[in-house]
Amino acid sequence: MSGCHGDAPRAGLLPNPSIPPPRSAVDRPIIVAIVGPPNSGKSTLFNRLTGLRQKVANFPGVTVEHRMGKAKLKGHQEVFLVDLPGVYSLHPRAEDEQVTHDVLTGERADFPKPDAVILILDVTNLGRNLVLAAPILSLGLPTQVLLNMADDLTARGGKVDVAALSAELDSPVALISAAKGTGIDRIQQFLLGTAARLNAPAARIELPVLQDLPKCRQWAANLGVRASYRAPAPPLWTRRLDAVFLHPVGGPLVFAAVVIAVFQSIFSWAQPIMNGLQQAVASSGQWLNTVLPDSPWRSLLVDGIWSGVGSVVVFLPQILLLFLFIGILEDSGYLARAALIADRTMAKFGLQGKSFIPLLSAYACAVPAIMATRVIENKRDRMATIMISPLMTCSARLPIYTLLIAAFVPNIPIIGGFLSLPAAVMLGLYILGFLTAIAVARLLKSSILKSSGSSFVLEMPPYRWPTLQSLGLRLLDRAKVFLRRVGTVILVVAIGLWVLAHLPYSHGKAPDLEQSFAGMTGKAIEPLIKPLGFNWKIGIGLITSLAAREVIVGTLGTIYGIQGDEQSKGLQAAIHQDLSTAGAVALLVFFAFAMQCFSTLAVVKRETGGWRWPLFQFSYMLALAYSGSWLAFHATRYFLG
Amino acid sequence: MIPPTAKNRDIPLHYNRLTGKQTYLILKRSDIVDVMATAQRTLADLRTGQRCILDRLDLPESVARRLMELGFLPGNEVIPGRRAPGGGPRVFQVDGSEVALRADTAARLYIRRDPESDLIVLS
Numbered sequence: 001m002s003g004c005h006g007d008a009p010r011a012g013l014l015p016n017p018s019i020p021p022p023r024s025a026v027d028r029p030i031i032v033a034i035v036g037p038p039n040s041g042k043s044t045l046f047n048r049l050t051g052l053r054q055k056v057a058n059f060p061g062v063t064v065e066h067r068m069g070k071a072k073l074k075g076h077q078e079v080f081l082v083d084l085p086g087v088y089s090l091h092p093r094a095e096d097e098q099v100t101h102d103v104l105t106g107e108r109a110d111f112p113k114p115d116a117v118i119l120i121l122d123v124t125n126l127g128r129n130l131v132l133a134a135p136i137l138s139l140g141l142p143t144q145v146l147l148n149m150a151d152d153l154t155a156r157g158g159k160v161d162v163a164a165l166s167a168e169l170d171s172p173v174a175l176i177s178a179a180k181g182t183g184i185d186r187i188q189q190f191l192l193g194t195a196a197r198l199n200a201p202a203a204r205i206e207l208p209v210l211q212d213l214p215k216c217r218q219w220a221a222n223l224g225v226r227a228s229y230r231a232p233a234p235p236l237w238t239r240r241l242d243a244v245f246l247h248p249v250g251g252p253l254v255f256a257a258v259v260i261a262v263f264q265s266i267f268s269w270a271q272p273i274m275n276g277l278q279q280a281v282a283s284s285g286q287w288l289n290t291v292l293p294d295s296p297w298r299s300l301l302v303d304g305i306w307s308g309v310g311s312v313v314v315f316l317p318q319i320l321l322l323f324l325f326i327g328i329l330e331d332s333g334y335l336a337r338a339a340l341i342a343d344r345t346m347a348k349f350g351l352q353g354k355s356f357i358p359l360l361s362a363y364a365c366a367v368p369a370i371m372a373t374r375v376i377e378n379k380r381d382r383m384a385t386i387m388i389s390p391l392m393t394c395s396a397r398l399p400i401y402t403l404l405i406a407a408f409v410p411n412i413p414i415i416g417g418f419l420s421l422p423a424a425v426m427l428g429l430y431i432l433g434f435l436t437a438i439a440v441a442r443l444l445k446s447s448i449l450k451s452s453g454s455s456f457v458l459e460m461p462p463y464r465w466p467t468l469q470s471l472g473l474r475l476l477d478r479a480k481v482f483l484r485r486v487g488t489v490i491l492v493v494a495i496g497l498w499v500l501a502h503l504p505y506s507h508g509k510a511p512d513l514e515q516s517f518a519g520m521t522g523k524a525i526e527p528l529i530k531p532l533g534f535n536w537k538i539g540i541g542l543i544t545s546l547a548a549r550e551v552i553v554g555t556l557g558t559i560y561g562i563q564g565d566e567q568s569k570g571l572q573a574a575i576h577q578d579l580s581t582a583g584a585v586a587l588l589v590f591f592a593f594a595m596q597c598f599s600t601l602a603v604v605k606r607e608t609g610g611w612r613w614p615l616f617q618f619s620y621m622l623a624l625a626y627s628g629s630w631l632a633f634h635a636t637r638y639f640l641g
Numbered sequence: 642m643i644p645p646t647a648k649n650r651d652i653p654l655h656y657n658r659l660t661g662k663q664t665y666l667i668l669k670r671s672d673i674v675d676v677m678a679t680a681q682r683t684l685a686d687l688r689t690g691q692r693c694i695l696d697r698l699d700l701p702e703s704v705a706r707r708l709m710e711l712g713f714l715p716g717n718e719v720i721p722g723r724r725a726p727g728g729g730p731r732v733f734q735v736d737g738s739e740v741a742l743r744a745d746t747a748a749r750l751y752i753r754r755d756p757e758s759d760l761i762v763l764s
Binding site for chain 1 (some may be wrong): 653668700703704706707708709710711712714715716722723724725726728729730732734736737738739741743744745746
C-alpha cells in the first residue's frame with residue numbers, strides 16, 4: 001500500500017526509472033534477480049540492499065511487479081537488483097508469476113535477462129522451499145542461495161549445515177535474516193564478485209526432471225538429509241493464536257472487535273489532533289490576514305491556498321492512524337486469516353477468498369489493490385475484482401466523510417458506549433461500500449463475467465510481531481505521499497479555483513463568487529444536482545473532485561475562504577449553510593459510490609489493456625452514485641420530516 | 642472392498658451344507674454408498690487432527706500442480722487443522738506449512754486406505 005494515487009501508476013507506467021541501457025559493452029551494469037517462494041522475504045532483502053521501500057507484509061503475494069533498484073555497495077561496481085513476485089515454480093499460473101517467469105527467461109521485451117540470481121528460501125521449511133532450487137539452477141546463471149529467517153530456525157531448535165548444502169548445490173549458500181539484517185555482508189560480497197563470475201561455468205549438479213514434481217520433492221528431501229537439516233519445532237504461538245482467531249465463535253467476535261476498535265479510534269483518537277490542526281490553520285490564516293497588506297496576493301495566499309490546502313492537511317493524523325491499523329493487520333499475518341473467514345461470504349457472491357486481499361488493501365487505496373488482483377489466476381474473477389475495488393472505502397474518502405459526519409452527526413455514545421454515533425455512521429459507510437461491492441460482483445459474475453467455480457488455495461503465514469521500524473517506515477512513506485499530493489494536485493486546484501473565482505474582472509474589481517467563472521460553472525450544473533440536494537458550490541466541488549476525492553474538501557475550503565466564512569466559522573460550520581442534513585447524507589452516498597479518481601482509471605486502463613473497462617467502471621459507478629444519492633436524499637427528507 | 646454392481650449386492654453370509662440353503666444379506670443402496678465411503682475417503686471426510694496419507698488428486702492439471710507445489714503430493718502426510726467459522730475453508734498442515742483449502746477442493750483429494758478401517762461393518 002506504499003503507493004496510493006499517482007505513486008503506483010507512476011511506478012507502473014515507468015516500471016523501472018533506473019533501467020540501464022541495453023547490455024553491449026563489457027562495463028555494462030550487472031543485473032541480479034531476487035527469486036524465491038511467496039512470503040520468503042524477497043522484498044525485505046531488496047529494501048535492505050537498495051535502501052528503497054518496496055512494500056512488504058506478512059502474507060503471500062505482496063509483490064506483483066518487478067522492481068529494479070541499485071544495490072548499495074562499497075566498490076564502484078554497479079549492480080542492479082530486481083525484486084520479483086514470489087513463485088513456487090517456473091510454471092506460472094497467475095499474472096504475477098508470469099512476470100517472474102518472463103524476466104528470468106529473458107522473454108520480457110522491456111527488460112534485459114538477469115546476469116545472476118539470488119535465490120532466497122524460507123529455511124524454517126527448507127524441504128519444500130528447496131524444490132524451487134531445481135528450476136532456478138537449471139537456468140544456468142550464477143546463483144547465490146540465501147536461507148532466510150535463520151533467527152526463527154535457531155529459536156525453534158532447527159539447524160542446517162550450510163557448507164554441506166553449498167557443496168551439494170555447487171553454489172554459495174548463506175544463512176541470513178533479512179528482517180534483522182544478519183548475514184547481509186555475505187550477499188554484498190556475492191554481488192561484488194558477480195562480474196568475475198559472469199563467465200564461470202554454471203553449477204554442475206544433477207537436477208531432477210522439472211516436470212516430475214514428486215521427483216523434485218524427493219531430490220530436495222535428499223539434499224536436506226545430506227545437509228543434516230533438522231526442521232524447527234512447529235510454530236506454537238501460531239497454533240495458539242489460530243485457536244482463537246479461527247474459533248467458531250471467538251473468531252468472528254475478534255474480527256468484529258478489531259473492526260469496531262479501528263473505527264472508534266480513527267474517529268475519537270484522531271479528533272483532538274485534528275481539531276488542534278484545524279484551529280492552527282484557521283488562526284494562522286487570520287494572523288496572515290492581519291500582517292499582510294490588503295492585496296489580491298494576500299487573498300490568493302490566505303483565501304485560496306491556505307484555506308484550500310489547510311483544510312485537507314488536517315486529515316493527515318486520521319489517515320496515518322488508518323494506515324497504522326492496516327500495517328499491523330498485514331505485518332502480523334492476521335490478514336490471511338481474515339481472508340479465510342471471509343471466503344465463504346465471498347463465495348456466495350461468486351468471488352473467492354483471494355479477491356479478499358486486494359479488496360482489503362483497497363481500504364487504503366484502489367490503485368495498489370487493482371495491481372494486487374494479479375494474484376488471482378482466473379481472468380474473469382480478476383476482472384470482477386478490479387471492477388468493484390473502487391467501491392471499497394479508500395483513504396481518500398476519509399476527509400469528506402469526516403468533515404460531513406463531524407458537521408452533521410451529533411456525538412452521542414451508542415451500544416453502551418463502545419461506539420459513538422459518528423464512528424458508527426463512518427462504519428456504516430464502510431459497510432455500505434463493501435455490500436455494494438459484493439452485490440455488483442454478484443451481478444457481474446452472473447452476467448458478463450460468468451466463470452466456472454474457482455478454487456481457493458492460500459498458504460497461511462506464521463504470525464509475526466510487526467516491527468516498530470517497519471510500521472514507522474510505512475507511516476513515513478504514507479505521510480510523504482499525502483503531503484506530496486496536497487502540495488501538487490490540491491495546491492494547483494486551489495490556485496486555479498481562486499483565479500477562476502476572481503474572473504472576469506469588471507470595473508477593475510473581482511466579481512461576486514456567483515458571477516465568476518467558477519460560480520458560473522457550478523451554476524451550469526446546478527439543475528443536474530439539485531434533485532440530490534446539492535447547490536452550485538457543492539457542484540464546483542464535485543467537478544474538481546473528479547481528479548481525486550479529497551480535492552472537494554480543499555475546494556470547499558477555498559470557496560468558503562473567498563467568501564470569508566472559513567476563518568470566522570470554520571469549515572464545518574460553513575458547510576451547514578449549504579447543505580441540509582438530507583443533502584449531507586446524499587453527498588456521503590455520492591462519494592461512497594462515485595468513481596472520482598483519475599489514478600484509478602489510469603491503472604484500470606493499464607491492467608485491462610484498453611479504455612473499455614475503465615469507461616464501463618466510471619459509468620456504472622456514476623449511475624450508482626446518482627441514483628443512490630437521489631434515494632438517500634429523498635429517504636432522509638421523508639424520515640426527518 | 643465390494644464393487645457396487647448389481648451382482649454383488651447380495652452377499653452370501655452362510656451356507657448350510659446339509660440343506661444346501663444359502664443365507665443372503667441384502668444390501669440396501671445406502672449401505673453400498675457407506676461401503677464406498679469407507680473404501681476411498683477424501684480430505685473432506687477427516688476430523689481435525691486425524692492424520693492421513695494423500696493418495697491422489699482428482700483435479701484439473703493446473704490446480705493439481707499448484708497443490709502439489711504446496712506439498713499435496715501423493716504419499717505425503719496431511720493433518721486437517723482448523724476450519725474457518727461457518728463452514729469456510731480449512732487449514733491443512735502439509736509438508737511443513739499450513740495451506741487453506743475449500744471443502745469442495747478437499748473433497749477431490751483422496752487419501753490412502755488405512756488397512757484397519759477397511760473392515761466393512763454391516764448393521
